[in-house]
Amino acid sequence: GYLFPPPKNAVPDDDDASVASESSEESSGDEEDPKQPRKRTKLEPRFTFQDARKHRSAWSKAWLAVLRLPLSEASLKQSLRFLPAHVLPVATNPLRFADFFMNTYSTDGSSVIPLLALEGLFMLMTEHGLEYPDFYKQLYKILRSNVFFVKHRVKFCRLLDKCLSRNEMLPAHIVAAFVKRLIRSCLSAPPASCLFILALCSNLLRKHPEASYLTHLDGKL
Numbered sequence: 001g002y003l004f005p006p007p008k009n010a011v012p013d014d015d016d017a018s019v020a021s022e023s024s025e026e027s028s029g030d031e032e033d034p035k036q037p038r039k040r041t042k043l044e045p046r047f048t049f050q051d052a053r054k055h056r057s058a059w060s061k062a063w064l065a066v067l068r069l070p071l072s073e074a075s076l077k078q079s080l081r082f083l084p085a086h087v088l089p090v091a092t093n094p095l096r097f098a099d100f101f102m103n104t105y106s107t108d109g110s111s112v113i114p115l116l117a118l119e120g121l122f123m124l125m126t127e128h129g130l131e132y133p134d135f136y137k138q139l140y141k142i143l144r145s146n147v148f149f150v151k152h153r154v155k156f157c158r159l160l161d162k163c164l165s166r167n168e169m170l171p172a173h174i175v176a177a178f179v180k181r182l183i184r185s186c187l188s189a190p191p192a193s194c195l196f197i198l199a200l201c202s203n204l205l206r207k208h209p210e211a212s213y214l215t216h217l218d219g220k221l
Contacts, residue, residue, distance in 0.1 A: 060091040067100050080116035084123055094128050106138055114142045115156045122159060136174060145185040148193035157196050164204060175204055176214035
């Protein structure tokens with residue numbers, strides 16, 4: 001159905017008309033011959049506004065054009081909160097947003113922007129195969145005591161749990177470094193965050209027993 005029917009003399013766009021394959025059904029109910037090629041029927045051409053792929057492509061191009069602009073800090077925060085839930089799941093090629101998330105994730109000026117970029121970057125790495133070798137190195141840098149006082153600390157704690165607990169290939173020295181960093185943050189973190197930190201560190205040490213020895217060594221890892 002159309003909200004506004006097209007004019008009767010309008011011609012649909014048949015440039016991108018796809019060809020679908022339909023198996024020929026036997027009227028007598030006999031099995032199909034696997035060696036016999038299937039019949040191909042050409043789909044009817046559609047208007048541009050009927051093709052969902054073109055809507056997703058235009059949606060992605062519009063957002064990529066917006067992200068190239070010099071955004072203010074408030075607009076950047078809103079974009080980082082909006083993209084993972086409403087843009088990346090329907091984008092034609094989500095990896096085109098990888099440069100934007102990696103650049104904002106490596107920002108050193110503000111402590112909130114890297115936290116907001118963590119969700120989109122983690123989605124690209126786990127669901128779309130993005131390779132980012134400095135992910136845990138940058139995560140260790142932004143893991144300071146003040147991150148447990150920001151507005152989005154609950155979402156950050158959930159993502160931190162996923163990044164550290166669901167990765168079975170983390171080396172012992174990286175796990176021990178994060179455990180010591182988190183325990184040190186408990187000295188100035190609020191009580192609710194301290195409970196989360198202690199539970200997370202306990203689960204990490206149980207999952208990686210070899211990291212327990214490293215956490216008791218003097219000096220920084």
